[in-house]
Amino acid sequence: MYKPLLTLTGGLVAALALSAAQAKPLSQEDLSVAEVLRDRALASSDAYSIVESLTVEIGPRRAGTEGDQRAVAWAQNKMKALGFDRVYTEQIDVPRWHRGHAHAQVVAPFPQPLVVTSLGYGAPTPEGGLTADIVKFEDVDALMNAPARKVKGKIAFINKRMERARTGEGYGPAVKGRSLGMRAAAEKGAVAMLLRSVGTDNDRMPHTGMMSIDGVENPIPALALSAPDANQLEAMLKRGKPVQVKLDVDSERLADGPSFNVIGEITGREKPEEAVVIGAHLDSWDEGTGAIDDGAGVGIVMETARMISELPQRPRRTLRVVLFGAEEIGLVGAKQYVEAHQNDMDNIVAVSESDFGAGKIWRFDTRIPENKFDVADQIMQLLAPLGIERGNNKSHGGSDSYPFVAQGVPAFGLYQDGTDYFDYHHTANDTLDKVDPENLKQNVAAWIVVSFLAAEMEDDFGRVPTEH
Numbered sequence: 421m422y423k424p425l426l427t428l429t430g431g432l433v434a435a436l437a438l439s440a441a442q443a444k445p446l447s448q449e450d451l452s453v454a455e456v457l458r459d460r461a462l463a464s465s466d467a468y469s470i471v472e473s474l475t476v477e478i479g480p481r482r483a484g485t486e487g488d489q490r491a492v493a494w495a496q497n498k499m500k501a502l503g504f505d506r507v508y509t510e511q512i513d514v515p516r517w518h519r520g521h522a523h524a525q526v527v528a529p530f531p532q533p534l535v536v537t538s539l540g541y542g543a544p545t546p547e548g549g550l551t552a553d554i555v556k557f558e559d560v561d562a563l564m565n566a567p568a569r570k571v572k573g574k575i576a577f578i579n580k581r582m583e584r585a586r587t588g589e590g591y592g593p594a595v596k597g598r599s600l601g602m603r604a605a606a607e608k609g610a611v612a613m614l615l616r617s618v619g620t621d622n623d624r625m626p627h628t629g630m631m632s633i634d635g636v637e638n639p640i641p642a643l644a645l646s647a648p649d650a651n652q653l654e655a656m657l658k659r660g661k662p663v664q665v666k667l668d669v670d671s672e673r674l675a676d677g678p679s680f681n682v683i684g685e686i687t688g689r690e691k692p693e694e695a696v697v698i699g700a701h702l703d704s705w706d707e708g709t710g711a712i713d714d715g716a717g718v719g720i721v722m723e724t725a726r727m728i729s730e731l732p733q734r735p736r737r738t739l740r741v742v743l744f745g746a747e748e749i750g751l752v753g754a755k756q757y758v759e760a761h762q763n764d765m766d767n768i769v770a771v772s773e774s775d776f777g778a779g780k781i782w783r784f785d786t787r788i789p790e791n792k793f794d795v796a797d798q799i800m801q802l803l804a805p806l807g808i809e810r811g812n813n814k815s816h817g818g819s820d821s822y823p824f825v826a827q828g829v830p831a832f833g834l835y836q837d838g839t840d841y842f843d844y845h846h847t848a849n850d851t852l853d854k855v856d857p858e859n860l861k862q863n864v865a866a867w868i869v870v871s872f873l874a875a876e877m878e879d880d881f882g883r884v885p886t887e888h
């Protein structure tokens with residue numbers, strides 16, 4: 421937590437006041453090096469090969485699975501091969517789950533199969549499956565406000581559509597149904613929950629994802645329908661007769677098990693204990709190969725660090741690449757990292773994660789004290805030629821950065837174009853062909869500017885007061 425110092429000597433107060441008024445600008449020399457790195461990255465960075473290696477040689481790597489273990493070994497080997505100064509892992513505990521099979525079919529009035537996938541940590545149906553009538557809700561709020569008698573014994577169907585946007589801002593309102601739908605349905609006595617996939621495509625591809633399961637006493641089966649299947653169910657319901665669906669699911673919650681954050685460092689030459697943390701998450705959902713979520717991010721931050729390590733000298737501070745474990749199931753690796761390094765948070769000068777696909781970066785957001793805005797303006801001069809505009813100062817630095825930001829760590833956000841991201845997100849269709857190598861070059865060019873300057877700048881960003 422950010423704690424203001426209550427007792428300061430007069431001299432120190434004066435010094436702090438001075439530094440607050442006059443943030444030290446970035447030096448011309450540092451800016452020149454950043455510019456060279458940017459142009460080199462744009463011409464020849466190769467994040468794509470890293471994503472290719474991860475998706476082809478490992479593929480699906482849901483936290484706590486055998487694929488996850490192989491990914492952890494892959495990441496260490498790759499970091500060593502790329503020439504990182506120090507490579508190590510930190511163990512985390514992750515809840516585990518067996519997906520099993522999930523089948524759904526309309527039994528009446530128009531018998532036919534539906535394309536579904538289990539949502540993360542959903543419960544199985546009884547042996548032989550269950551059959552019940554559908555009750556539809558426009559969104560999870562409507563379900564929460566419904567009387568229990570309307571829901572009891574039925575399959576609650578949440579039919580909220582997600583809006584497409586470059587910022588991905590349609591995700592928040594839609595994902596609420598996935599997070600809270602099963603809990604709300606179970607509390608009202610539903611026997612199962614069906615969710616219109618949280619996605620923007622019209623493919624017959626259901627989108628999986630995590631649900632909020634903490635404290636849910638009687639979890640029920642919870643499945644996502646592909647968009648066309650949700651349309652189909654909607655059209656049947658419009659005909660006014662009860663629609664009966666049979667579900668057969670054999671997923672299973674398993675005991676907690678180990679996974680790892682994998683960490684690779686380019687050691688700082690002057691202040692090695694201080695670090696810029698650039699992250700991505702190593703785990704993925706299990707139906708695709710995790711190319712855009714988050715193989716792309718893994719490639720971008722690893723290649724950024726590799727190229728910085730090619731400079732004649734190390735940057736002033738350490739550049740720490742953290743490949744977080746178990747992001748998909750609730751920022752598990754990031755939360756445990758911050759917990760384990762509680763006393764080291766003041767040494768993290770900035771944090772950011774690349775976890776919004778493989779589109780071009782179009783906006784530079786920050787979370788820095790106001791007296792450092794001039795520094796962000798200097799950085800912007802190097803980012804603007806990449807087609808990047810200045811955004812706001814409300815960045816949380818990407819999903820796994822949240823626990824750091826909550827401790828007052830400054831953050832930056834290199835916002836990718838997410839127009840298509842939710843067409844593939846958490847589906848079997850999240851595969852390497854969705855990644856354009858040229859876009860990744862632009863990404864690395866932007867990341868290298870900000871990462872290098874944050875690690876090299878003489879001054880630092882200080883701390884950002886936390887909101888609560």
Ligand SMILES: [Zn+2]
Nearest residue numbers: 701713714775
């Ligand atoms: Zn992700």
